[in-house]
Amino acid sequence: MKRAAIALLFVGCSSYDVSRSLGARCERDTQCDERCLSTGPWPDGFCTTSCDTDRDCPTGSACIAEEGGVCAFTCGADPGCTFLGSAYGCKAMDDQGSSGTQVMVCRGT
Amino acid sequence: MSRYLILAGVLAAAPAHADAPTQGIGAELGIASGSHLTPGGLRVAGHYTYQLSGTDWFDGSASVTFGGGTARCFLDRDGSYVCDHGLLDGKGGELVAAVRRMFDAQGEFRPYARVGVGLGVARFSDDDVTGLVLALHGGGGVRATVSDGLAIVIDAELVAGLGAFGHSIGVAPQLGLAIMAGVEFALE
Numbered sequence: 001m002k003r004a005a006i007a008l009l010f011v012g013c014s015s016y017d018v019s020r021s022l023g024a025r026c027e028r029d030t031q032c033d034e035r036c037l038s039t040g041p042w043p044d045g046f047c048t049t050s051c052d053t054d055r056d057c058p059t060g061s062a063c064i065a066e067e068g069g070v071c072a073f074t075c076g077a078d079p080g081c082t083f084l085g086s087a088y089g090c091k092a093m094d095d096q097g098s099s100g101t102q103v104m105v106c107r108g109t
Numbered sequence: 110m111s112r113y114l115i116l117a118g119v120l121a122a123a124p125a126h127a128d129a130p131t132q133g134i135g136a137e138l139g140i141a142s143g144s145h146l147t148p149g150g151l152r153v154a155g156h157y158t159y160q161l162s163g164t165d166w167f168d169g170s171a172s173v174t175f176g177g178g179t180a181r182c183f184l185d186r187d188g189s190y191v192c193d194h195g196l197l198d199g200k201g202g203e204l205v206a207a208v209r210r211m212f213d214a215q216g217e218f219r220p221y222a223r224v225g226v227g228l229g230v231a232r233f234s235d236d237d238v239t240g241l242v243l244a245l246h247g248g249g250g251v252r253a254t255v256s257d258g259l260a261i262v263i264d265a266e267l268v269a270g271l272g273a274f275g276h277s278i279g280v281a282p283q284l285g286l287a288i289m290a291g292v293e294f295a296l297e
Contacts, residue, residue, distance in 0.1 A: 023186070025183075025188065
């Protein structure tokens with residue numbers, strides 16, 4: 001019971017920092033620190049950073065094998081992606097730099 | 110650090126006559142800290158003082174703030190435009206009308222408090238964000254007369270107000286702190 005309460009507290013306090021480097025809405029690259037994913041499964045646009053491995057990505061994100069390797073927020077289930085908008089869900093994607101490994105990230109449904 | 114030591118030494122060496130002139134001008138240099146949509150950085154200010162009563166002086170000033178920084182504004186997921194600038198980012202200019210109340214001299218120093226209102230512009234060029242700012246100023250400092258017609262001042266002030274910005278930001282709070290030091294000259 002105590003552990004559950006602590007876990008609930010942790011989940012309740014967890015948050016993602018949307019920024020110019022990861023997660024901000026965008027239509028073009030100049031609205032981001034590096035690049036904007038404005039087409040495909042990134043509703044309303046998604047600022048991200050190019051990467052080769054997870055180490056290239058901010059805390060709370062992973063490097064997925066898409067668009068040559070981009071960072072995306074990691075998640076455990078769909079509710080963990082609602083901060084990006086209702087069109088985002090938690091999907092399994094290939095991890096860039098770790099062939100055969102998949103990682104759960106927030107991505108357009 | 111050595112600059113502060115030199116300044117402290119000059120203040121300590123100031124003679125005991127601590128009267129302020131009826132009219133004076135001054136120049137100050139210091140650091141202003143901002144954040145979010147309040148510019149911060151190196152600040153240069155010019156002052157004009159005019160005695161209103163036995164204890165109060167009008168203190169009008171014009172200042173410019175030169176900060177650095179890169180683009181730090183973005184569209185949040187709800188479509189709102191959010192800016193998260195650092196303490197020493199942005200540029201600004203401001204005109205302030207204030208009243209300086211001089212307190213009794215304490216040895217070589219004459220402390221004072223200052224309150225005023227300022228109108229200025231804040232600019233974050235990398236984000237192409239500009240705002241018109243109305244702010245209240247409050248702070249205090251100490252003035253030490255070094256020779257006839259020349260004094261050194263050190264002061265600090267808090268600034269709080271509101272700014273109207275473009276880019277759908279609208280009205281945003283302004284909050285900053287400035288620490289300045291400079292010289293003042295008597296005009297009469």
